Amino acid sequence: MIKLSNTALSALPPGVHWAGYDRSRLKAGIVHFSVGNFHRAHQAVYLDRLIADGGHDDWALCGIGLMDTPAERAKAAAFPAQDGLYTLTVCPPHGEPEIHVIGSIIEYLFAPDDPEAVLAKLCDPAIRIVTMTLTEGGYNIDDETHEFKLGTPDIVHDLANPTTPRTAFGYVAEALSRRRAAGLPAFTVQSCDNLRHNGHVAKTAFIGFARARDPELAIWMEQEVDFPNSMVDRITPATSDADRTRLNVASDIEDEIPVFCEDFIQWVVQDQFRLGRPAWEKVDVQITEDVWAYEQIKLRMLNSSHSMLAFPGTNAGYRLVHETVADPQIAQLLFDYWNKDVIPLLQAPPGMSLQGYRDKLMERYSNPATRDQTIRIATDGASRIPIFSGDTIRTILEQGGDFRRLAFLVASFAFCLGGVDDKGVHFSTPEPRLSAADHATAQDPDPLAFLSLSIFAGLGMETSPDFVKTFQDYRESLASRGTLATLKDILAG
Incomplete structure (x- = not known):
C-alpha cells in the first residue's frame, strides 16, 4: 500500500x-x-x-x-x-x-x-x-x-x-x-x-x-x-x-x-x-x-427519526441502520411518525417537498454501504431527544394529539439505558449528561421519576396523565414482551 x-x-x-x-x-x-x-x-x-x-x-x-x-x-x-x-x-x-x-x-x-x-x-x-x-x-x-x-x-x-x-x-x-x-x-x-x-x-x-x-x-x-x-x-x-x-x-x-x-x-x-x-x-x-426553516425540517424529520429507529432497533437486537429499517414494523413506525406527527407541524421553504424529503431519508437510511450503527445514533439520547424531538412532543401534547409514537420513543430510550437488548445481548450507549442517579431513576418503577428528569424540562410529558400512563404501559411491555411485539400493537392501534 x-x-x-x-x-x-x-x-x-x-x-x-x-x-x-x-x-x-x-x-x-x-x-x-x-x-x-x-x-x-x-x-x-x-x-x-x-x-x-x-x-x-x-x-x-x-x-x-x-x-x-x-x-x-x-x-x-x-x-x-x-x-x-x-x-x-x-x-x-x-x-x-x-x-x-x-x-x-x-x-x-x-x-x-x-x-x-x-x-x-x-x-x-x-x-x-x-x-x-x-x-x-x-x-x-x-x-x-x-x-x-x-x-x-x-x-x-x-x-x-x-x-x-x-x-x-x-x-x-x-x-x-x-x-x-x-x-x-x-x-x-x-x-x-x-x-x-x-x-x-x-x-x-x-x-x-x-x-x-x-x-x-x-x-x-x-x-x-x-x-x-x-x-x-x-x-x-x-x-x-x-x-x-x-x-x-x-x-x-x-x-x-x-x-x-x-x-x-x-x-x-x-x-x-x-x-x-x-x-x-x-x-x-x-x-x-432563513436557516430556521431548513433547520426545523432537518432536526424534526431526520435527527428525530434517527432516534425513533435507533432506540427500538438497538433494543430489538439490530446494530446496523439499513438492517433496522428493513424490518417492516420499524419502517412503518418511521412513516407513521413522519406522516402523522411531524410533517403536519412543518412549513417547507418554497420549492421543497416534505414528502420528497421523507422518501429521500428512507433511501439514505436503507443504504447498506454506509453501515451506519444504531448504537452510534442511540448514544447521548439525553441530549438528542430534547433537541430533536422536543418541539414535536411539546406541540402534540399542547394540541391534544396522538402521542403514542412519541411515548414509545421515550420508553424505548429508558429501556435502552438498561444496556441489554431483547435477545439478552449486552451493549453500551454512553450518556455523558446522565449521572449514576439518573441511570437509577430510569429503572425506577414510578414513571414520573424518569419523565421528571431535568433533561426533559419544558416538554410537558410529566404533566400529562395520559402520556405518563402510556409511557409506563409501553415500558412494561418492552420489558415483558419485547420491542417488536410492543410495536406491533402500536401500529395496529
Whole structure:
C-alpha cells in the first residue's frame, strides 16, 4: 500500500480522486475545534472543493484536538504523519463508492500537549473564522435555566487557569481577550453542530463563559463577534478498526484516519461574517437568512427519526441502520411518525417537498454501504431527544394529539439505558449528561421519576396523565414482551 503523504499525491492508486491543487500555497484562515469524522466528511469537503476551484488559498483549515484520550492522541499523531491528508470514501445507495483524498486541513494542533500553540494560532490575524463540532450536548447549557453552566470541572479549571484552558470556551475567551488587547478584530464563531439555532446556542455558551471570566470582555464579544446559524447534514458513521482495514484495502492506501459517508451532503449557512468568509455558494452551500426553516425540517424529520429507529432497533437486537429499517414494523413506525406527527407541524421553504424529503431519508437510511450503527445514533439520547424531538412532543401534547409514537420513543430510550437488548445481548450507549442517579431513576418503577428528569424540562410529558400512563404501559411491555411485539400493537392501534 502507498503511505498517504504529500509526496504520494502524484502516485495515487487508480480510481482514487485527488483535486490536484498545490497545498504548499495554502494558509489557514479557519480553526476548527474537534476534528471528528463528520467535520472531515462535511465542512472540510466543501473547503477542499473550493480550494480546487481556485481563489481560496488563504482559507485552509487548522484542526484542534481537545480531548486527552487514546483515540484523540492517535489522531493527533496521524495527522502530521500524513501531512493532514486522509481518504474519504463516499458511498451511494446504488453503484460503486468513490474514494477521494481530502487536503483542506493543513495543520493539526493537540491542545492538551501545547495550549499556548493553540492560543497563538487563534491570535493569528489570518484566522477569521473559528468553527466547531462539539456534539449536541457539548455547549454546557443548563436544561432548565438555558444559561451556561459554570460549575462543571473543566469550566471551573478554565476560569481559574485562563492561559492553560481545556475547553473551546476557555480557548476562545483567552484568544479574544488577547486579540482585543492587541487591537485585532474578533473572529467569527460558527457552530456546525446539530442544534436548533446553533449560532444562538454558541453565543449563549461563549459569552456566558466570558461574562464569568471578565464582564468587559463579554460586552466586547456581544458587540464584535458574529455567531451565524447553520444547518448541517451528512450521515457519517464511526470508523472501526475493521472499517479502517476494509477502506484501506479498497483504496490501496495506508491511511490511519480514513472516513466513509453517504453521498448526500447539505449545508445551510446564515450570511453573518464581518471578517469575510469562503465563497461557500460556489460549491452548493445554501446561503440564506432563513436557516430556521431548513433547520426545523432537518432536526424534526431526520435527527428525530434517527432516534425513533435507533432506540427500538438497538433494543430489538439490530446494530446496523439499513438492517433496522428493513424490518417492516420499524419502517412503518418511521412513516407513521413522519406522516402523522411531524410533517403536519412543518412549513417547507418554497420549492421543497416534505414528502420528497421523507422518501429521500428512507433511501439514505436503507443504504447498506454506509453501515451506519444504531448504537452510534442511540448514544447521548439525553441530549438528542430534547433537541430533536422536543418541539414535536411539546406541540402534540399542547394540541391534544396522538402521542403514542412519541411515548414509545421515550420508553424505548429508558429501556435502552438498561444496556441489554431483547435477545439478552449486552451493549453500551454512553450518556455523558446522565449521572449514576439518573441511570437509577430510569429503572425506577414510578414513571414520573424518569419523565421528571431535568433533561426533559419544558416538554410537558410529566404533566400529562395520559402520556405518563402510556409511557409506563409501553415500558412494561418492552420489558415483558419485547420491542417488536410492543410495536406491533402500536401500529395496529
